[in-house]
Amino acid sequence: MIEPGATIGILGGGQLGRMLALAAARLGLKSHIYTPEADSPAIQVAAGHTLAKYEDLAALSAFAATVAVVTYEFENVPAPSAAFLSARGLVYPDARALGVSQDRLTEKTFMAELGLATAPFCAVDDAGGLARAVAQIGRPAILKTRRLGYDGKGQASVREGSDLASVFRSLGGPCILEGMVNFEREISVIAARGRNGDFAAYDVGENEHVQHILSRTMVPARLSPPIAAAAIGIARTIADALDYVGVIAVELFVARDAANQPVLIVNEIAPRVHNSGHWTLDGALTSQFEQHIRAICGWPLGSTTRHGRVEMRNLIGQDIDLWPEFLAQSGACVHLYGKGEARPGRKMGHVTWIVPPRQGPPGQDG
Secondary structure, eight states: OOOTTOEEEEEOOSHHHHHHHHHHHHTTOEEEEEESOTTOGGGGGOSEEEEOOTTOHHHHHHHHTTOSEEEESSTTSOHHHHHHHHTTSOBSSOHHHHHHHHOHHHHHHHHHHTTOOBOOEEEEOSHHHHHHHHHHHOSSEEEEESSSOOTTTTEEEEOTTOOHHHHHHHHOSSEEEEEOOOEEEEEEEEEEEOTTSOEEEOOOEEEEEETTEEEEEEESOSOOHHHHHHHHHHHHHHHHHTTOOEEEEEEEEEEEOTTSOEEEEEEEEESSOOGGGTTHHHHBSSOHHHHHHHHHHTOOOOOOOBOSEEEEEEEEGGGGGGHHHHHHSTTEEEEEOOOSOOOTTOEEEEEEEEEOGGGSOTTOOO
């Protein structure tokens, strides 16, 4: 068990690293940020930092010597770097979870082997492979790079009339082709698993995306209790199969089967704290960031009890200019990430609103 006063090593210096460092500080822990970017927002709130490339083994070794445990705020940390650090101390979540989530084909195959429903998928290594995959899966479909894609990056639609060679060239290989899912809503489960196997999940969130970027999360999701429980059960199945330690996010589609009954289809996992869990900072007894720190330190997991109905909105790009208006709103909880330039698609902050149970319409607070 990590003792208070110790230093947590965080790979990555973005807003997730920033909020992890703030949560660690609340628990009497220090944070050391490892990032190649000098303007990283996490550096602003951390006790120490290292500016170096993730492939710099000398810098990684020096970093490892200063921390009690290492975690990461994004899943594209180079696998060899994670393995190098694992040989020198504790790294949570471990290299297997990182490896599964970094490759979309590996991830989908892992889900299928667990018996979980996913969109139909095929590996695509060249233009000819794309033609064969389309013949098997049909159109419309989505071609995605197997690695390094996020927020809609690294993917292209395959529709009737699409030139397959051009679509493949726009991404390059290796890729994965996924069939389109006709879903009625997107949801996510934010959950944590401790070193001792204890598991705790937050209420399921319902997500809205704009141009492939999360725009809004509402909790609880509009689901029947059995479907919500099944979604949490899927998250536990995944976490247990990975012998996972830390917070994990599982994104799912809610679709309908031939009998018009709701079914859950796993979209992807994120082995880290997640944008759709930001509402927990203000809307739950224990935030996802504190929960992650507790888990990787070997501490008891905290309560996931929700304070009421919650809505979280991302401030993306020029949305950040509205910060004075949000600050003036009664009941708005504003979080700004300390970033400089507000580029299109860049997450600059978020705002959370909470409706306490007794203020809502009868029967509406799940």
